[in-house]
Amino acid sequence: xxxxxxxxxxxxxxxxxxxGRAFLFLIKVLMSVPASLLRFNLLVQQLYYVGxxxxxxxxxxxxxxxxxxxxxxYNTLVDFGAEESLSVMxxxxxxxxxGPVVAGLLFAGRAGSALTAEIGLMxxxxxLSGMEMMAVDPVSRVIAPRFLAGLISMPLLxxxxxxxxxxxxxxxxxxxxxxxxxxxxxxxxxxxxFQGDILxxxxxxxxxxxxxxxxxxxxGYDTVPTSEGVGRATTRTVVHSAxxxxxxxxxxxALMFDE
Amino acid sequence: xxxxxxxxxxxxxxxxxxxxxxxxxxxxxxxxSSFDNGAGYDVTARFxxxxxxxxxxxxxMAGVKVGQVSSIALDSQTYEAVVTLTINSQYAALPLDTSxxxxxxxxxxxxxxxxxxxxxxxxxxxxxxxxxxxxxxxxEQLIGQFLFNAGGDDE
Numbered sequence: 347x348x349x350x351x352x353x354x355x356x357x358x359x360x361x362x363x364x365x366g367r368a369f370l371f372l373i374k375v376l377m378s379v380p381a382s383l384l385r386f387n388l389l390v391q392q393l394y395y396v397g398x399x400x401x402x403x404x405x406x407x408x409x410x411x412x413x414x415x416x417x418x419x420y421n422t423l424v425d426f427g428a429e430e431s432l433s434v435m436x437x438x439x440x441x442x443x444x445g446p447v448v449a450g451l452l453f454a455g456r457a458g459s460a461l462t463a464e465i466g467l468m469x470x471x472x473x474l475s476g477m478e479m480m481a482v483d484p485v486s487r488v489i490a491p492r493f494l495a496g497l498i499s500m501p502l503l504x505x506x507x508x509x510x511x512x513x514x515x516x517x518x519x520x521x522x523x524x525x526x527x528x529x530x531x532x533x534x535x536x537x538x539x540f541q542g543d544i545l546x547x548x549x550x551x552x553x554x555x556x557x558x559x560x561x562x563x564x565x566g567y568d569t570v571p572t573s574e575g576v577g578r579a580t581t582r583t584v585v586h587s588a589x590x591x592x593x594x595x596x597x598x599x600a601l602m603f604d605e
Numbered sequence: 606x607x608x609x610x611x612x613x614x615x616x617x618x619x620x621x622x623x624x625x626x627x628x629x630x631x632x633x634x635x636x637x638s639s640f641d642n643g644a645g646y647d648v649t650a651r652f653x654x655x656x657x658x659x660x661x662x663x664x665x666m667a668g669v670k671v672g673q674v675s676s677i678a679l680d681s682q683t684y685e686a687v688v689t690l691t692i693n694s695q696y697a698a699l700p701l702d703t704s705x706x707x708x709x710x711x712x713x714x715x716x717x718x719x720x721x722x723x724x725x726x727x728x729x730x731x732x733x734x735x736x737x738x739x740x741x742x743x744x745e746q747l748i749g750q751f752l753f754n755a756g757g758d759d760e
Contacts, residue, residue: 387609390612390613390616391609391612393616393619393620394612394615394616394619397616397619397620398615398616398618398619401619401622437634441630441634498620499619501623502619502620502622502623502624502626502627503623505623505626505627505630506622506623506626508626508630509625509626509627509629509630509634510626512630512634531633531634534633534634534635535633535634535635535636536636538634538635538636539635539636539661540631540635540636543635544627544630544631544634544635548627
């Protein structure tokens, strides 16, 4: 009985220590972000690994998600004679929700896991402590450029996802199902609000980008320095990022679209 | 060196593609291009019942959109709805006795305000109040009245 309670206490203390380390880590990273802007080459390189290499999966998924939304939406809307609203349905679901959320989930799987594995391996092969020995701060040399790259890439990727998705909806709606081309775009322009819908979607994706980069880099930085530990940290990155995205999405939606 | 050049070009394309996507969304997919807030004047109108009218609902004259509803409030003295309309400044020459009615686009569509021009020589200005208004038709009330009348005819 006693040991059971003791174990519970240990687990609780470990959990809160970890949360505390995560926040201290975030503060440290944010403090060294301005300095990392000076090393622009590092940032460009990370943007390539984090952003450019994620583009393919984001664009292809966006296209298919938009096309599926177009098909399914058409089948439902045509029963009510409202198939003209297809474009609005596709665009609003993409811009407000699916763009940031699905792009975030893909980003966490594609880029977040890679970041964790990279940093984790750096830690377990003692490259990070090696840097400290040489009086190079690993946070500003290694972590901050990756963090900034994630923060910049995510809104751009989410915007691409939404734009390509609407294009997919356009191909299905106008190309395949024979909706009117002009009505498709004019409905969009009259119903989609720039500030209320598109900017809020961008804000969402920036928040997701921050959270994914934070989780991925912290899991790597805080990993148990063994091959098993790195594997676990990578898994945790994907799981925790997905949970954080979905939970935060609910909160942000409740705050933004309450009207 | 070639490697970094390829990387830089890739990043440039990536950032450009992301910005283009945002730009396309702003111009092609939203009301951003018809964004002319601030360049307009406000007039108020009082209605007994505004039905489902919301802020940002369109205001049109002869079917052409001339502005939008910028705020809706309740006058606690008269229990009327006070609706503020922002009219684009390019439509500055609307007669003072213009009347406002709340209509529904289609049978179940959204509600909008239709302006009907009057014959006065003086024009509406910032802060004017539209005197002639017609409230929204509430479909449930109409159906109720119709059923009531139909029932009365039978007896």
